[in-house]
């Protein structure tokens with residue numbers, strides 16, 4: 001992601017953190033939601049530091065990362081959540097994690113468990 005953005009209204013170059021275009025004064029909705037997602041990711045990251053075994057937090061962060069098109073990290077979080085749900089046999093959680101993984105990859109997810117270890 002670049003540090004520069006283009007205003008969709010006047011097409012001037014503006015900083016990606018801008019909430020409002022300094023040239024035409026229009027509010028930049030997409031940058032606002034991007035900021036919110038970044039704040040959410042920070043909050044989830046801090047919560048994960050305190051509760052590293054809570055799969056819900058990884059899944060929430062995965063959704064936020066996916067919304068920012070950060071799909072590599074989103075997939076890692078979703079897979080971590082899936083593994084934690086599997087550890088406690090949380091079938092509802094497993095289903096949610098699989099849906100998130102499928103949204104990120106755009107493919108059907110097949111369980112690769114039950115292999116000899």
Ligand SMILES: [Zn+2]
Pocket residue numbers: 007008009010011012021022023024025026
């Ligand atoms: Zn503008």
